[in-house]
Amino acid sequence: MIIVANAGDENTVFCNLYDAASKTKIYREWSRDLDWATIIRDIQICLGGNSSTTPSTPKLSVVPQAVHPQDLRIKNIRTLLNYPLDLVKEWLEFQDVDRPSLLHITKINELVKTMCLAWAADKCEYPNEAESLYQKLVVDAVVSGADELTAINGWMQQLQASKAGAV
Numbered sequence: 001m002i003i004v005a006n007a008g009d010e011n012t013v014f015c016n017l018y019d020a021a022s023k024t025k026i027y028r029e030w031s032r033d034l035d036w037a038t039i040i041r042d043i044q045i046c047l048g049g050n051s052s053t054t055p056s057t058p059k060l061s062v063v064p065q066a067v068h069p070q071d072l073r074i075k076n077i078r079t080l081l082n083y084p085l086d087l088v089k090e091w092l093e094f095q096d097v098d099r100p101s102l103l104h105i106t107k108i109n110e111l112v113k114t115m116c117l118a119w120a121a122d123k124c125e126y127p128n129e130a131e132s133l134y135q136k137l138v139v140d141a142v143v144s145g146a147d148e149l150t151a152i153n154g155w156m157q158q159l160q161a162s163k164a165g166a167v
Contacts, residue, residue, distance in 0.1 A: 004085050016086070068101035070108050076149055077112055081119040081156075088115070116152060123159040133158060 002018040017026040067075075078088055091111055092098060100108050113134065120130035133155060141151040 002085075006084065018085075068099070070101045070103070070105075071099050073148070074100040074108065074111060077115060077152060080149060080152060081115050083115045083119060087118075112148075116155070119156070120159055123163045129162075130159060 002020050002023075004016045004018065006015060018024065019026060074088065077083075078085065088111070089098075091114065092100065092103075095103060095107060097103055100111065103111070116134055116138065117127075117130060120134070121127070124130045137155040137158060138148070138151045141154075142148050
């Protein structure tokens with residue numbers, strides 16, 4: 001199971017649940033009076049897991065498939081930015097693919113930039129500032145041999161520091 005947390009109000013967290021094998025979303029209507037035990041049992045049944053009414057059966061061992069480096073790259077950056085998986089999937093659909101590894105490197109770089117600038121949208125007074133710093137602190141740094149995740153993290157810290165200084 002994949003759980004994707006989404007921020008709600010000040011002390012509320014929503015999440016999307018996905019079947020890890022099929023990458024399909026598991027839908028459940030929200031209600032103030034949810035019975036969590038039933039929901040968990042229903043999800044376990046939906047995913048083919050064990051529940052208190054299902055006898056235990058041995059599972060076949062699964063050999064993990066190698067993850068393509070570009071798919072892993074996007075996953076790591078998306079996680080660092082806390083960027084919604086649904087938005088990545090939607091972006092990929094517009095490109096007529098279902099995973100980043102099917103894209104040309106220029107399109108993957110465009111996706112990374114899109115995710116980064118979306119994260120920065122509320123961090124700068126002027127949108128050009130975030131993009132300019134992205135070019136300097138991420139793109140140029142990576143071209144010079146820096147680790148991309150480290151460069152993005154540094155860029156994020158720079159934007160947060162400049163926002164804190166402006167407040």
